[in-house]
Amino acid sequence: IFQGIILVSAIIGFIYGYITEQFGWTVYIVMAGFALSCLLTLPPWPMYRRNPLKWLPVQESGTEEKKPADRKPKRHAK
Helix, strand or coil, X not given: CHHHHHHHHHHHHHHHHHHHCCHHHHHHHHHHHHHHHHHHHCCXXXXXXXXXXXXXXXXXXXXXXXCHHHCCCCCCCC
């Protein structure tokens, strides 16, 4: 959604700026599209939270640290 809105506003801004021969209008339209896409996608709207992702549970890792001697030495390219 974010990229689509920015792309559409960039195309509209380019066409309008080309017709009016004012580059400033192109920049304004793209910035307005960016602001609109931020407003639509950044807040946690309820419509995006209908089907939340179910994350995997946290796995308990061993408390033992690997000793430096247990690790394989790194081989450097010559």
